[in-house]
Amino acid sequence: MLAAFQEHLHLHFSNLKENRLLIAISGGLDSVVLTHLLFNAGYDITLAHCNFNLRDSESDQDEQFVRELADRFKIDCHVTQFETSQYASDHGVSTQMAARELRYDFFNDLCKDHNYDFILTAHHLDDQIETFFINLNRGAGLKGLQGIPQLNGNVIRPLLPFSREQIMEYAMNSQVLWREDSSNRSNKYQRNQLRNQILPLLHKALPQLKTHFAQSLDYLKGSQNLVDDAVARFRESVIKTTTTGININISQLEKFTNVQAYLYEVVKDYGFHNMIDAMNVVEGQSGKRIETDKYILFKNRGTIFIEEKTSLKSIKLSIDQKNTTYHFYEASIEIEELIVDNALDIVIQNNDKNVLFLDAAKVNYPLRLRNWKKGDRIQPLGMNGSKLVSDVLTDSKVSFIAKEKIVVLTWKEEILWIVGIRSSRQGKVTSSTNRLLKITYSI
Known part of the structure; x- marks a missing residue:
């Protein structure tokens, strides 16, 4: 198997000899064999072991085994311990998910702190088959049925083409010692139940499954490439970001x-x-x-x-100064007071939905800026009577999410402006206006 393993790495990961590799090792058969293979092939490896404290003394014995293996090979070893059950309870996740989150956070921190180039895990062909059926049961699409990728970011799984039988045969022939995880015999977890009870029957009924499985995954990946090309064209014609x-x-x-x-x-x-x-x-x-x-x-x-989804703080701003800027969300409004001779001309020349002009003689400070609320009404400029703000927003085709950020400018409880959308006839500029209040909305 060593020769086939080296050939696989040469074909698919030819640069690994130049990199520093961190092996995720539990002490079990798969990760120990991976360590032996890489060590015998002359790669620059370091071990990383997580003690999840889930199996009492067994967990401590696994940790000690890994430390001794590192000493025997004269390579570095990083070990950490987690209170996994407590983490799972605190974060509302399963024990398995908790262990996954904890170990990958640990591995990534080690890569960052010690400049390791890749994390290597010992997933193999049997894991690939198990993952396929688990994802099939979950209703996964084409991508989910492709199983575990050989390369995902900085994580490499170099044993994926090899079966558990091949790994076991190598261990026996090379007199490799490893630790047996007693929890693997329990059918408490879905993957163990599949591994221990279902797949042995499936392999008996379909003896060529392992032989052709990897090839079938390659076909699925080819189909996925065709789908990705079609979806890319679809996105261009249908979707706006x-x-x-x-x-x-x-x-x-x-x-x-x-x-x-x-x-x-x-x-x-x-x-x-x-x-x-x-x-x-x-x-x-x-x-x-x-x-x-x-x-x-x-x-x-x-x-x-x-x-x-956004969690927005409510806006309640009191505007009591001219010539200043007020900030809210990712936006702002600027208040300016102008002495003019031709107010109507200025308003007409600066026709912009993000700029409001008021007759400063008709409104006084403080003005107030707040979120709009259900039941708010405005007396729109150019219309008789009033209209619900919600109807104005609907007519203006403001999206459901965008409505959450809409604010209104008020004076004495009267809405002067649905900011950036529609102004009121309150404070309307006329030919006799000589003092303008200019309010500019910016995003």
Whole structure:
């Protein structure tokens, strides 16, 4: 196996001899064999071991075994201990997820602090097959069915082409010692149940599965490349990227023959995996929406929006000075007072939705800036009567998320301006105005 292993590294990771490698080692068969293979092949390796304190004295014995292995090979070894169960409880995650987060944080910190180039893990062909069926059970798409990548960032998995039988055979022939993890015999976890009970029957019924599995994954990766090319063209024609997320043009979307498949390739990146719910939004009325922890997917007329949720502080600013600037969210308003002879001409020449002109003789300080709220009404300039602010925002096609950042400028509880959207007839500039209050909104 050593010769085949070296050939594999030469073909796929030819630069590793020039790099400093950190091996994630548990003390079990797979990671110990990986260590032996790399050591015998002359690579620059260091060991990194996590004691998760999940198996009482066994965990400590694993740690001691790894330390002794490093001493025998005369290589460096980093060891840390975690209270994994407490971490899982504090962060509301499973024990397995807690262990994964803790160990990869530890490995990445070591790379940063000691200039290791790559982290090497001992995942092998059997792990690949297990992952395929676990992802299949979860309803994974094409990318999920490709299993574990050989290279992911700075993580390399050089044993992926090799089966557990090959690894075991090498260990026995080379008299390699390792530690058995007693938890591997328990079927408490889904992966162990699959490994211990289901896959042995599957391999018996399908004896060529391991032989052809890697080739099948290569076919899937080739298909994924075709999908990626198609999705890239789809994104160019249908999607517009904004500062807060993306917009999907529904009329352009519906020109594609398999709307749901294309849509899935986009929305899954934002945590939306239930395509029945997503398609209900596409086909539903304006305002329909679904949410994840971080994003909102909603429909507004002919567009689907995916935007990041924001937690905004309420705005309550008192404006009691002229010639100054007030900041809120990522924006600001600047207040200026101007003495003029031709007020109407100035207003006409500076026709900009982000600039408000008021007759300074008709309004007094303090003015107030606050978030709009349900039930707010404005007396729009150029209209008789009043109108709900919510209706003005809807008419102006302000998106669901953007509405959260809309503020209004008021005086004596009267709304003078839906900032950047619509002004009121309160404080209207006339031909007799000689003192202007200019308020400029900037993002």
